[in-house]
Amino acid sequence: MPTYCVEMIEGRTVEQKKKLVEEITRVSVEVLGGTPEMVDILITDVKRENWATGGKLWTERS
Amino acid sequence: MPTYCVEMIEGRTVEQKKKLVEEITRVSVEVLGGTPEMVDILITDVKRENWATGGKLWTERS
Amino acid sequence: MPTYCVEMIEGRTVEQKKKLVEEITRVSVEVLGGTPEMVDILITDVKRENWATGGKLWTERS
Amino acid sequence: MPTYCVEMIEGRTVEQKKKLVEEITRVSVEVLGGTPEMVDILITDVKRENWATGGKLWTERS
Amino acid sequence: MPTYCVEMIEGRTVEQKKKLVEEITRVSVEVLGGTPEMVDILITDVKRENWATGGKLWTERS
Amino acid sequence: MPTYCVEMIEGRTVEQKKKLVEEITRVSVEVLGGTPEMVDILITDVKRENWATGGKLWTERS
Numbered sequence: 195m196p197t198y199c200v201e202m203i204e205g206r207t208v209e210q211k212k213k214l215v216e217e218i219t220r221v222s223v224e225v226l227g228g229t230p231e232m233v234d235i236l237i238t239d240v241k242r243e244n245w246a247t248g249g250k251l252w253t254e255r256s
Numbered sequence: 257m258p259t260y261c262v263e264m265i266e267g268r269t270v271e272q273k274k275k276l277v278e279e280i281t282r283v284s285v286e287v288l289g290g291t292p293e294m295v296d297i298l299i300t301d302v303k304r305e306n307w308a309t310g311g312k313l314w315t316e317r318s
Numbered sequence: 319m320p321t322y323c324v325e326m327i328e329g330r331t332v333e334q335k336k337k338l339v340e341e342i343t344r345v346s347v348e349v350l351g352g353t354p355e356m357v358d359i360l361i362t363d364v365k366r367e368n369w370a371t372g373g374k375l376w377t378e379r380s
Numbered sequence: 381m382p383t384y385c386v387e388m389i390e391g392r393t394v395e396q397k398k399k400l401v402e403e404i405t406r407v408s409v410e411v412l413g414g415t416p417e418m419v420d421i422l423i424t425d426v427k428r429e430n431w432a433t434g435g436k437l438w439t440e441r442s
Numbered sequence: 443m444p445t446y447c448v449e450m451i452e453g454r455t456v457e458q459k460k461k462l463v464e465e466i467t468r469v470s471v472e473v474l475g476g477t478p479e480m481v482d483i484l485i486t487d488v489k490r491e492n493w494a495t496g497g498k499l500w501t502e503r504s
Numbered sequence: 505m506p507t508y509c510v511e512m513i514e515g516r517t518v519e520q521k522k523k524l525v526e527e528i529t530r531v532s533v534e535v536l537g538g539t540p541e542m543v544d545i546l547i548t549d550v551k552r553e554n555w556a557t558g559g560k561l562w563t564e565r566s
Contacts, residue, residue, distance in 0.1 A: 195482065195511075195512070195513060195555060195557065195562075196510055196511060196512035196513075197445065197482065197484070197510070197511045197512075198508060198509070198510050198511075199508070199509040199511075200506055200507070200508050201298055201505075201506060201507045201508075201509075202505070202506035202507075202536065203505060203506075206536060208429050208437070208439070210535055210536060211429060211430070211432075211437060212436075212437055212440070213535045214531070214532070214535045214536065215432035215435055215436070215437060216435045216436075217531040217534075217535065218528060218531060219432070219434065219435035220435065221524070221527040221528060221531060222524070224527075225520055225523045225524045225527065226512065226516060226520060226524065229434075230434045230435045231433065231434040233432075233433070233434065233435065234431070234432070234433050234443070234445070234482070235431070235432040235433075236387055236426060236430065236431055236445070237429075237430040237431070237432075238430070239430065240298060243270050243273060243299075244273070244298065244299040244300070244301065245296070245297070245298055245299070245505060246273075246277035246281070246295075246296070246297040246299075247293065247295070247296050247297075247505065248281065248291075248292045248293040248295065249277055249278045249281035249282065249292045249295065250274075250277070250278075251270070251273060251274055251277060252505075253270070254274070257325075257326070257327060257369060257371065257376075257544065258324055258325060258326035258327075259324070259325045259326075259507065259544070259546070260322060260323070260324050260325075261322070261323040261325075262320055262321075262322050263319075263320060263321045263322075263323075263422055264319070264320035264321075264350065265319060265320075268350060272349055272350060275349045276345070276346070276349045276350065279345040279348075279349065280342060280345060283338070283341040283342060283345060284338070286341075287334055287337045287338045287341065288326065288330060288334060288338065296505070296507070296544070298507070302422060305394050305397060305423075306397070306422065306423040306424070306425065307319060307420070307421070307422055307423070308397075308401035308405070308419075308420070308421040308423075309319065309417065309419070309420050309421075310405065310415075310416045310417040310419065311401055311402045311405035311406065311416045311419065312398075312401070312402075313394070313397060313398055313401060314319075315394070316398070319420065321383065321420065321422070325546055332491050332499070332501070335491060335492070335494075335499060336498075336499055336502070339494035339497055339498070339499060340497045340498075343494070343496065343497035344497065353496075354496045354497045355495065355496040357494075357495070357496065357497065358381070358383070358420070358493070358494070358495050359493070359494040359495075360383070360449055360488060360492065360493055361491075361492040361493070361494075362492070363492065364546060367518050367521060367547075368521070368546065368547040368548070368549065369544070369545070369546055369547070370521075370525035370529070370543075370544070370545040370547075371541065371543070371544050371545075372529065372539075372540045372541040372543065373525055373526045373529035373530065373540045373543065374522075374525070374526075375518070375521060375522055375525060377518070378522070381449075381450070381451060381493060381495065381500075382448055382449060382450035382451075383448070383449045383450075384446060384447070384448050384449075385446070385447040385449075386444055386445070386446050387443075387444060387445045387446075387447075388443070388444035388445075388474065389443060389444075392474060396473055396474060399473045400469070400470070400473045400474065403469040403472075403473065404466060404469060407462070407465040407466060407469060408462070410465075411458055411461045411462045411465065412450065412454060412458060412462065431443065433443065438443075456553050456561070456563070459553060459554070459556075459561060460560075460561055460564070463556035463559060463560070463561060464559045464560075467556070467558065467559035468559065477558075478558045478559045479557065479558040481556075481557070481558065481559065482555070482556070482557050483555070483556040483557075484511055484550060484554065484555055485553075485554040485555070485556075486554070487554065
């Protein structure tokens with residue numbers, strides 16, 4: 195509370211995830227108030243064959 | 257925008273996913289307007305042990 | 319099963335929603351199999367102040 | 381209808397999941413009414429590197 | 443952690459929600475372990491015109 | 505892509521939302537790459553009677 199769900203194409207490193215959750219938590223507390231411990235973030239690594247934009251899976255897009 | 261999330265039991269082929277996202281995007285533009293490029297679709301392949309109906313996991317149901 | 323969640327900017331009519339769920343259900347059964355009764359669709363009407371793209375809320379875009 | 385989505389750290393056994401969906405379905409029917417067959421539950425097993433609280437991934441906590 | 447999202451047709455009383463979250467939290471701790479304070483539950487009240495089963499909105503069913 | 509969903513207790517101002525989506529988009533591009541235009545953020549304002557922690561609705565807490 196607040197809770198963030200992040201859907202992103204798979205392939206990001208643990209280092210990127212560490213940095214991302216650190217920054218989002220910081221920004222969240224700055225803008226919305228509360229404490230860092232109240233911020234939950236759930237990441238979903240989405241396979242390219244499971245995300246489509248414009249009617250095409252990302253396996254088919256460049 | 258719009259964004260579709262589709263939860264389905266795992267096991268569908270990439271061909272089925274290709275066809276599904278193509279058709280949902282087409283239908284979405286027809287009914288809601290906008291362009292295909294505005295339509296995002298995220299598919300989640302759910303394991304049978306992670307979906308329950310009527311109090312039973314789908315590994316236990318026929 | 320399958321379950322579709324659709325996030326869209328508020329303002330669509332009930333007629334559009336009726337048409338959309340009818341078509342998505344039809345397409346879903348055609349491509350994935352199963353019966354129409356197995357298809358659940360949940361629509362979320364999102365206020366323009368609650369959706370952002372490119373760092374801007376849709377109240378600020380066009 | 382109702383539909384429950386459960387996000388939990390991976391590692392729970394199928395026995396735990398069986399018990400959990402049985403109990404949640406029972407509680408749901410008791411409190412909200414309807415039949416067990418109307419209750420859908422979707423479980424997501426989340427990797428520790430994909431959940432953060434207090435700005436830290438659960439791989440870094442405890 | 444765990445986090446439950448519950449989608450249900452609008453119209454349930456606050457008393458029903460109180461009872462539901464109390465029971466789900468109890469069941470969750472019993473089956474999965476952890477403490478009650480770790481359990482978050484988010485309820486979404488869905489309008490009948492925003493839920494479809496079998497290709498029909500719940501405003502059109504029964 | 506990536507897509508962020510943010511669940512938060514209702515009552516935040518549009519100014520806070522503007523600031524939040526601006527900052528999350530900036531952080532996302534810095535850490536994950538891509539362009540701002542690829543970042544979608546969906547905010548859900550959750551009523552206090554629809555969020556529970558520790559088995560109690562937030563209308564009953566503090």
